[in-house]
Amino acid sequence: xxxxxxEPQDAPLLNRGVASRLDRVVDSGLLDYRSEALPTWCPxxxxxxxxxxxxxxxxxxxxxxxxxxxxxxxxxxxxxxxxFKGYGFHGVxxxxxxxxxxxxxxxxxxxxxxxxxxxxxxxxxxxxxxHAIRRNIDVTYILFDxxxxxxxxxxxxxxxxxxxxxxxxxYGNPDTPLDPVVxxxxxxxSFLATGYAGEPDELAPIFARALAHRGFSxxxxxTPCVTFDAVNITWDRMREGWQPVPADHDPTDLTAALNLALxxxxxxxxxYCEPDRPTFADAEADTAARAAGNAP
Amino acid sequence: xxxxxxxxxIDVTIRICGAAGDGSLAAGGxxxxxxxxxxxxxxxxxxxxxxxxxxxxxxxxxxxxxRPVHTPGTKADCLVALNDPHSITEFGTLAEGAVxxxxxxxxxxxxxxxxxxxxxxxGMVGYGVPLGELSARATRSTRSRNIVALGALxxxxxxxxGALKEGIEAxxxxxxxxxxxxxxxxxxxxxxxxxxxxxxxxxxDFHDRIPxxxxxxxxxxxxxxxxxxxxxxxxxxxxGYPITPATKIMEILAKxxxxxxxxxxQTEDEISAIGHAVGSGFAGTRAxxxxxxxxLALMTEFIGLAVMGEVPVVIIDGQRxxxxxxxxxKTEQSDLHIAAFGGAGDCPxxxxxxxxxxxxxxxxxxxxxxxxxxQTPVIVLLDLFLCNRTEDVNFSDVDPAPWGAWAxxxxxxxxxxxxxxxxxxxxxxISPRAVPGTPDLYHAVTGLEHNERGLPDYTPENHLRMxxxxxxxxxxxxxxxxxxxxxxESGRAEVGIVSWGSGIGAAREALAFLQTRGVRAAGFFxxxxxxxxxxxxxxxxxxxxxVIVAESNYTGQYAGLVEQALGARVERLTGxxxxxxxxxxxxxxxxxxx
Numbered sequence: 001x002x003x004x005x006x007e008p009q010d011a012p013l014l015n016r017g018v019a020s021r022l023d024r025v026v027d028s029g030l031l032d033y034r035s036e037a038l039p040t041w042c043p044x045x046x047x048x049x050x051x052x053x054x055x056x057x058x059x060x061x062x063x064x065x066x067x068x069x070x071x072x073x074x075x076x077x078x079x080x081x082x083x084f085k086g087y088g089f090h091g092v093x094x095x096x097x098x099x100x101x102x103x104x105x106x107x108x109x110x111x112x113x114x115x116x117x118x119x120x121x122x123x124x125x126x127x128x129x130x131h132a133i134r135r136n137i138d139v140t141y142i143l144f145d146x147x148x149x150x151x152x153x154x155x156x157x158x159x160x161x162x163x164x165x166x167x168x169x170x171y172g173n174p175d176t177p178l179d180p181v182v183x184x185x186x187x188x189x190s191f192l193a194t195g196y197a198g199e200p201d202e203l204a205p206i207f208a209r210a211l212a213h214r215g216f217s218x219x220x221x222x223t224p225c226v227t228f229d230a231v232n233i234t235w236d237r238m239r240e241g242w243q244p245v246p247a248d249h250d251p252t253d254l255t256a257a258l259n260l261a262l263x264x265x266x267x268x269x270x271x272y273c274e275p276d277r278p279t280f281a282d283a284e285a286d287t288a289a290r291a292a293g294n295a296p
Numbered sequence: 297x298x299x300x301x302x303x304x305x306i307d308v309t310i311r312i313c314g315a316a317g318d319g320s321l322a323a324g325g326x327x328x329x330x331x332x333x334x335x336x337x338x339x340x341x342x343x344x345x346x347x348x349x350x351x352x353x354x355x356x357x358x359x360x361x362x363r364p365v366h367t368p369g370t371k372a373d374c375l376v377a378l379n380d381p382h383s384i385t386e387f388g389t390l391a392e393g394a395v396x397x398x399x400x401x402x403x404x405x406x407x408x409x410x411x412x413x414x415x416x417x418x419g420m421v422g423y424g425v426p427l428g429e430l431s432a433r434a435t436r437s438t439r440s441r442n443i444v445a446l447g448a449l450x451x452x453x454x455x456x457x458g459a460l461k462e463g464i465e466a467x468x469x470x471x472x473x474x475x476x477x478x479x480x481x482x483x484x485x486x487x488x489x490x491x492x493x494x495x496x497x498x499x500x501d502f503h504d505r506i507p508x509x510x511x512x513x514x515x516x517x518x519x520x521x522x523x524x525x526x527x528x529x530x531x532x533x534x535x536g537y538p539i540t541p542a543t544k545i546m547e548i549l550a551k552x553x554x555x556x557x558x559x560x561x562q563t564e565d566e567i568s569a570i571g572h573a574v575g576s577g578f579a580g581t582r583a584x585x586x587x588x589x590x591x592l593a594l595m596t597e598f599i600g601l602a603v604m605g606e607v608p609v610v611i612i613d614g615q616r617x618x619x620x621x622x623x624x625x626k627t628e629q630s631d632l633h634i635a636a637f638g639g640a641g642d643c644p645x646x647x648x649x650x651x652x653x654x655x656x657x658x659x660x661x662x663x664x665x666x667x668x669x670x671q672t673p674v675i676v677l678l679d680l681f682l683c684n685r686t687e688d689v690n691f692s693d694v695d696p697a698p699w700g701a702w703a704x705x706x707x708x709x710x711x712x713x714x715x716x717x718x719x720x721x722x723x724x725x726i727s728p729r730a731v732p733g734t735p736d737l738y739h740a741v742t743g744l745e746h747n748e749r750g751l752p753d754y755t756p757e758n759h760l761r762m763x764x765x766x767x768x769x770x771x772x773x774x775x776x777x778x779x780x781x782x783x784x785e786s787g788r789a790e791v792g793i794v795s796w797g798s799g800i801g802a803a804r805e806a807l808a809f810l811q812t813r814g815v816r817a818a819g820f821f822x823x824x825x826x827x828x829x830x831x832x833x834x835x836x837x838x839x840x841x842x843v844i845v846a847e848s849n850y851t852g853q854y855a856g857l858v859e860q861a862l863g864a865r866v867e868r869l870t871g872x873x874x875x876x877x878x879x880x881x882x883x884x885x886x887x888x889x890x
Contacts, residue, residue, distance in 0.1 A: 087732035088740025100573020291554035
């Protein structure tokens with residue numbers, strides 16, 4: 001495909017400003033993680049911003065394409081693996097974490113990035129989250145929380161606010177929504193950060209820290225569905241109430257992290273981080289040593 | 297005396313029945329280990345009958361023969377009664393003239409209508425031994441009645457005591473030398489009491505032959521065989537959720553895999569188990585999960601994904617009685633259809649079914665290679681009878697690859713024009729596979745219908761092309777898979793018997809019996825049960841006047857596949873007796889008199 005290579009005959013179509021910006025993008029290395037397939041998301045979708053931030057984080061971490069595995073379930077975010085240059089596994093609905101666990105346990109040399117939506121990760125796949133956390137598998141899980149089932153055109157998700165009208169709840173959603181941040185802290189993920197899609201430049205360093213964390217890093221990100229949600233997480237409402245995690249916050253303090261999560265303000269950044277918790281691989285190395293020494 | 301062969305003409309089935317804590321299963325274990333050590337062939341299964349009256353009845357069923365045996369046998373020649381009321385319910389399993397060894401002074405008083413002695417009819421042989429008293433003399437408790445009974449059996453049947461005592465000493469010696477000595481004394485007391493006080497009126501005689509040591513012979517269960525296959529295959533990851541009767545495989549691997557560079561993950565459910573295995577297979581390492589029917593039901597969506605994404609993974613299913621939670625401790629062969637067809641859409645995958653313990657090892661071993669060679673999930677159908685039964689196996693005599701060697705086609709570097717075609721349509725249906733970590737051969741595996749490059753493509757032309765590709769792999773497998781086992785009559789036969797899995801043992805014994813009765817009978821015993829080896833089946837059916845398909849399920853699941861392949865009806869021998877297939881039933885169906 002030559003759509004992204006700048007052939008001479010294309011040059012006259014671009015004014016100088018656009019061309020130099022394109023150069024900057026190419027030189028940034030951000031496109032190195034883009035596959036030849038073009039994203040299928042709606043124009044204006046928050047996922048573009050998240051993708052940009054992720055590419056920046058991968059660039060910063062210097063992850064080689066051949067060692068990158070992107071695992072997803074089903075949903076708009078599930079299509080992610082197709083748009084990344086690396087190895088991808090687009091699995092079945094809700095089961096990205098088990099697949100990712102298998103990849104990482106079998107091949108610790110790979111960087112495993114898990115992406116998925118709120119329905120995929122908290123609805124159908126909600127049973128896997130605590131156990132991936134419990135095992136402290138060294139993967140990064142980014143939860144795209146748009147509060148709606150977008151790919152199937154607007155049904156209630158586990159994070160849809162109570163009372164919101166959706167395709168499956170035309171008279172209003174009767175259920176109270178889950179809060180992925182509180183859940184993740186409650187399950188005691190060894191790393192939890194959060195943010196929103198509106199400011200990719202703020203997200204990128206958060207993702208980079210998540211990728212750098214040894215252990216399970218969980219990053220719920222609030223993002224709008226511009227097509228099937230006109231009332232809850234719109235571009236304007238998405239930005240309301242956010243501020244950076246306070247400079248004096250101690251990310252090793254779970255109670256402090258929970259207090260931030262339960263606060264009426266929303267805080268982007270790293271809420272909780274337990275850098276020394278043994279990963280599954282660490283525990284397995286111990287097991288192997290005990291097995292070799294024949295002392296169970 | 298002193299010859300290194302086992303006594304001839306021996307084919308004895310012993311059932312040791314007790315309540316929980318009576319040690320009946322332990323006694324069975326000692327008996328079959330000793331028999332294997334003496335050079336006999338054994339088959340043993342521990343039973344927990346459904347018709348439990350009271351609590352915790354358990355029966356060790358041991359068959360000992362000087363020839364290889366394939367089934368537990370139809371009727372028992374001897375019942376050792378460690379609990380009277382439970383043992384009375386066992387009388388229906390006894391052969392004519394069977395021996396009943398019972399406690400003449402049981403530790404619990406039983407009314408006449410609940411005491412074994414009152415049920416021994418003329419024609420049977422009853423031996424009352426004061427098991428409890430002798431036990432108390434040796435160990436100051438009645439807990440070693442089972443060991444006393446073994447001693448008595450040794451005296452009555454003239455079983456060389458050395459082999460039995462070796463096992464008893466080894467087992468109790470692990471706890472303490474004193475305990476070992478006490479139990480050996482219990483054995484000796486039982487043996488000498490029997491020799492001094494009983495008049496032998498039965499015909500079972502092992503002639504006190506000195507054990508003919510068979511080097512390297514081990515008593516192995518089907519689960520142990522399958523676990524050994526996983527170890528030898530170099531499995532990187534076992535992911536599983538405990539379920540009867542497959543848990544033992546996980547427990548063995550949990551102990552053995554870590555020192556061999558493998559990992560066992562106990563997942564939150566079977567969906568996660570196969571998810572982990574599929575992830576590991578995708579990453580280019582060998583992965584396996586083992587389960588039973590309810591777990592397989594949960595796994596079907598992932599099986600579809602592995603078929604669609606062409607990911608190698610091995611799934612071992614220890615079938616039990618179904619549907620739903622069904623009969624968790626009973627054997628059945630009723631998961632064939634879910635194994636072959638479970639899940640959405642046209643979803644081809646091979647199903648292999650071993651016939652005995654040795655094949656639990658060899659066929660599971662082969663399953664890993666087939667999974668990689670054809671980039672597919674492979675289901676290995678065991679059943680509870682195969683999982684739990686033990687046989688004498690000498691692994692150094694076992695050909696580890698009787699079904700051939702199968703190699704994977706990997707892609708290591710980028711060749712040709714354009715980007716890598718992970719799902720390239722080829723003559724065999726097999727596309728060279730790249731795994732993560734390989735430079736340049738980037739792609740995504742997906743459960744969506746996709747084109748050769750792995751990108752979603754829902755056009756009817758593409759769906760047809762890729763569906764054909766996936767089925768083409770099954771055709772290639774059929775072309776390369778060895779001919780199914782044909783047994784008995786090789787020419788025209790009056791009756792053809794088809795069976796699969798653990799049913800093959802019963803069919804084989806039925807076949808041998810029919811031939812001794814002059815019936816020209818032939819057997820068709822496939823190990824690749826899906827897809828069906830149509831050509832071989834057709835030529836088999838053509839030379840048989842009748843075809844009977846024998847299996848342990850209600851509907852005749854394999855019979856249905858056979859009929860589909862033949863385009864003709866066959867006779868079905870089906871049933872859900874919650875017990876292994878009975879050779880006598882096959883003989884009866886074939887018109888021979890058992």
